[in-house]
Amino acid sequence: MATGTTGKLPISEQAEQNKEQLNSKLGVGVTFDVAQHEFNIGQKKIFLYYINGFADNALVTQILRDLNNLQEQDMQSNVYEKLYHQYIPFFQLATVKLIDEFIDKLLVGQVGLIIDGESKAIIMDAKTYPGRQPEEPDTERVVRGAHDGFTETLVINTALTRRRIRDERLRFEVLQIGSRSKTDVAIAYLDQVANPRLIETIKDKLKSVQIDGVPMAEKTVEEFILGHSLNPFPLVRYTERPDVAAIHLLEGHVLVYVDTSPSVMITPTTYFHHVQHAEEYRQRPVVGAYLRWVRFFGILASIFLLPLWLLLAQNPHYIPEALDFIGIKKMGKVPLVAQFLFAEVGLDLMRMAAIHTPTPLATAMGLIAAILIGEVAINVGLFSPEVILYLAIAAIGTFATPSYELSLANRLVRIFLVIMVGLFSVPGFVVGIFLVLLTLALTRSLDTPYLWPLIPFDGKALKGILVRLAVPIGNSKRPAIVKSRNPYRE
16 A cells, blocks of 8 residues: 555664664564664764665765764764764755654665664665666657666656756655555656646545555556556556656646656556657658658558458458459468468567567577468468468558557457458448447546547647647647646746
8 A cells, every 4th residue: 555654663762672673673684685783983872774785885884984983072962963964974864753664764775873862863865776777768769869768766767857847846746655565656747737636636546555565566556546447448658758758747747657667657648649759759840740640551550451451352342443452362271360360369479479589589580480480371371471461561550559558459459350350241340440439439548538639529639649730830738638727838
């Protein structure tokens, strides 16, 4: 569940009593990475606690050196105040008065000092998390523009965002999720811009989480915020790009950052949020519009090409004479519907194999899959050549979809339509499309219509989606769907 200070045991003035409590709870002497260092300053006994791998070794060493240089006369009275305000050469200090609060701070990487004769402890935020550099995310690459990306460290991610929005109204509210993992989750928004009702809704859902931990990070948090259903379409958008996160904050969206995850959750979102890419805004408006339409074509092809071709192959009398080349020329030994389903499963197997194959071997694996398996399958009559051709085109459209989550949902829709066509021919195709559109029309993401601005219709907003407008022309107002407190971007 969402946790803060869960215990009520106060820090005692008896340092040995505190040591006994902390060593028992933290497993000092059992777990190797929790360290406790004991030393004296004059007649005062001090215990220092830290986690190996989290604490900044150079900083802790410097602090210990300075404390050990203190003379006994310096520590005759007001020991806590002198350490806090004078002798500890560090600016990120805090005071805690509860044992469990001390432990919570320690477990996120901070360093704690217990002082004999004092009923409060000093916490130093001297943590340094292991992590990678802000590299460009593989799934959101651009030719022009910034090439930095979010990492698994929450503080770095918030800093990358704030670097792009230097506004004093930018807020990052932190909660902790999981009674054992105590994962930091930050809600990001622009004060006086974002919808306060949406902010409170997300905060209330996070505070009501009842679970011991969220090791799968943002995906687990999403399921607690949005609930669960059989609907495959993504109800939030993920991004690993700080510039994409920043533009959505400026539009009035609320973002959710989860520590240990490089993916930031954007809320609320519609279907059309998942079909736009940062590359479109890194080119001239005309070029960006062209790229957007090519991407739209790829997405439509990934959904409708296979079921439509199957429908025409089953009903050759529907094919115009000018297009008679699209029919099947050589029937395989397996029914067409089964060929498509086998090919879809095979494509997913190759995709998963490529992910799990070491990089030096991935190219060889791709050549084996594309040349040997595909060619042999056609020669032995398992697949028709046209099945491989159209599946390859649909796969290209799938990989051209900007949102990975949407591409997976579209793949399930494609398989559903293929099955409907295979079972019921033309009526199956029509009913299948109707059911998909009905599902999209009834879907809502945090009380936001999923097909906006198509349903409900908003002509001006729809124009901005279909055509990449120049920023001075098409971005003077924030999207109406976010219900921003300030609709004008100024």
